[in-house]
Every structure is written in C-alpha cells, then in structure tokens.
Amino acid sequence: xxxxxxxxxxxxxxxxxxxxxxxxxxKELNLSQAAISRQIKQLEQRLGVDLFERYHRAVLLTANGExxxxxxxxxxxxxxxxxxxxxxxxxxxxxxxxTDLAFAHFWLIPRLELLxxxxxxxxxxxxxxxxxxxxxxxxVDIPIVYGTxxxxxxxxRYLLDEVVFPVCxxxxxxxxxxxxxxxxxxxxxxxxVKGGPSTWISWQEWFGSQQLQIPSSQPEIELNSLPWTIQAxxxxxxxxxxxxxxxxxxxxNGTLVRPIPHSISTDRAYYLxxxxxxIVSESFEQVYRGVIDLIKRV
Numbered sequence: 001x002x003x004x005x006x007x008x009x010x011x012x013x014x015x016x017x018x019x020x021x022x023x024x025x026x027k028e029l030n031l032s033q034a035a036i037s038r039q040i041k042q043l044e045q046r047l048g049v050d051l052f053e054r055y056h057r058a059v060l061l062t063a064n065g066e067x068x069x070x071x072x073x074x075x076x077x078x079x080x081x082x083x084x085x086x087x088x089x090x091x092x093x094x095x096x097x098x099t100d101l102a103f104a105h106f107w108l109i110p111r112l113e114l115l116x117x118x119x120x121x122x123x124x125x126x127x128x129x130x131x132x133x134x135x136x137x138x139x140v141d142i143p144i145v146y147g148t149x150x151x152x153x154x155x156x157r158y159l160l161d162e163v164v165f166p167v168c169x170x171x172x173x174x175x176x177x178x179x180x181x182x183x184x185x186x187x188x189x190x191x192x193v194k195g196g197p198s199t200w201i202s203w204q205e206w207f208g209s210q211q212l213q214i215p216s217s218q219p220e221i222e223l224n225s226l227p228w229t230i231q232a233x234x235x236x237x238x239x240x241x242x243x244x245x246x247x248x249x250x251x252x253n254g255t256l257v258r259p260i261p262h263s264i265s266t267d268r269a270y271y272l273x274x275x276x277x278x279i280v281s282e283s284f285e286q287v288y289r290g291v292i293d294l295i296k297r298v
Contacts, residue, residue, distance in 0.1 A: 098140035118290035167242035
C-alpha cells in the first residue's frame with residue numbers, strides 16, 4: 001500500500017478538500033502553501049488522476065477528488081478517534097498496593113474512596129497477603145509492610161507505630177465482672193492470632209511484658225488471621241489483642257472496648273516502601289502522596 005499511496009499526503013489532501021484552499025490547509029497544518037501543493041501533486045501523480053480544479057484564489061474537488069475525499073476523510077476521522085481512545089487509555093494507569101491482611105482490612109480498604117479522590121484517572125488494585133514476599137513482588141508498586149524499616153532494595157518511610165492492647169466487645173466485658181489489671185483478663189477466653197506477620201506480638205509476649213504467664217488451663221481460640229480474630233472479638237467470643245490505628249474506628253464507634261488501659265509499644269511499625277530502581281510516574285506520585293496525606297489525618 002505504501003508503494004501505491006503516499007499516506008503522508010492524506011492530511012494535506014483532507015485539509016485542502018475540507019477548507020477548499022491550499023493556503024488555509026497550510027495554515028492549519030503549520031506548513032507552507034508550497035508544501036501543501038507539492039504533497040497533493042505527489043498524491044495525484046501516484047493515483048493518476050486530478051483531485052482538484054485549481055483557480056486563482058480557490059480550489060475545488062473534481063469528481064474523482066470528491067469520491068476520494070469521502071473515503072480519505074472517513075479514514076482519517078476513524079484513525080483520529082482510535083488515537084484519541086488510545087491516548088485516553090494510556091492516560092489511565094493502574095497502581096497496585098501490597099500489604100498484609102490486617103492493614104488492608106482495617107485501614108486501607110475503608111479509606112480507598114478517599115485515596116481514589118486524590119488519585120485521578122488511576123485504577124487502584126490491592127494485593128493483601130500475610131506473606132511479605134507477595135507484598136514485595138515486582139508487580140506491586142507500593143508495598144506497605146510491617147517491620148523494623150530495613151528492606152534491601154527499598155527506601156522506607158515510617159507510617160504508623162505499633163501499640164498493642166487487649167480489646168473485646170462491650171457485651172463480653174460485662175461477663176468478666178470487675179476488670180482493672182492484666183491478670184483479670186485471665187478470667188476470660190483469649191483469642192490468638194496464628195497468622196499474620198511472624199513478628200506480631202502474641203498473648204504470651206503481651207502477658208510476659210506484664211510479668212504474667214498464661215496458665216495451661218486457660219481457655220483459648222486460635223484463628224489464622226487478625227481480621228478473623230477481631231471479628232470473633234466483635235461478636236463477643238473472647239478477648240483479642242488489638243493494634244492502635246488498625247482498630248481505631250471500631251473502638252471509636254463502640255464495637256470494641258479496651259477492658260484495661262494497659263498497652264505495650266515496640267520498635268516495629270508500618271512502613272511505606274519505595275523501590276530504589278522505580279521510575280516514578282504521575283499516577284505513582286499521586287497514590288504515594290495520597291497515602292501519606294491519609295496517614296497525616298490519623
């Protein structure tokens with residue numbers, strides 16, 4: 001087709017045919033009138049027909065020119081529409097956030113709409129996994145992970161500190177009777193997390209920080225994720241360990257209460273990671289800053 005038709009001449013032809021003027025076509029395409037005339041002459045020679053009747057101040061299409069213009073004009077319009085659609089799609093982008101199940105469930109997902117508002121034309125996807133390797137995968141643009149702040153190949157930004165305390169439902173608290181000290185919690189049923197990051201605080205560690213041990217006869221329930229454990233606590237099935245920031249909303253709305261004020265803090269936290277070899281796109285920057293802005297509201 002390139003041998004039969006000089007495609008580069010079609011815009012000049014279409015503009016001249018539509019405007020009925022080589023001069024106006026040149027102005028529209030930012031070319032000289034001589035360039036327009038030359039391109040149209042080249043097209044006519046290749047086709048072997050005259051496309052225009054040339055007058056002193058105007059040009060008119062010949063019958064052959066009219067026929068060719070209908071096809072060429074439609075083709076260029078279709079190409080233009082396809083190009084606009086492609087530009088529209090390419091202006092969209094997808095940014096993936098990877099984090100553990102607890103952070104995704106309790107903090108990120110309730111704030112997705114707010115994050116979306118700050119990330120125009122960006123599709124957000126969330127990878128939630130308690131396997132840190134999944135969150136650090138190359139397919140994840142923005143990992144939000146729990147630890148001490150040191151991940152090879154990443155720069156880390158401190159987000160949320162770790163403060164851990166007991167929580168239960170208001171109805172369950174009533175069944176415990178008087179509760180004022182950590183030892184009083186041993187009257188209840190403890191809900192243990194057997195999933196999540198391996199360095200999360202356990203009940204054994206929490207009571208150990210209070211110089212207490214869990215009796216072997218202590219009634220317990222084990223679940224393999226913090227969201228399930230907290231759900232069990234919300235429905236009055238026992239006492240769970242809760243994390244500041246993650247459970248703020250449930251405590252604020254009264255679904256959960258802190259039976260005692262005691263808590264422990266650690267040197268671990270949630271961090272927002274930035275891959276050192278990452279090429280920053282506008283969409284990445286919007287989502288990254290959006291997360292930071294939401295953290296500032298905490």
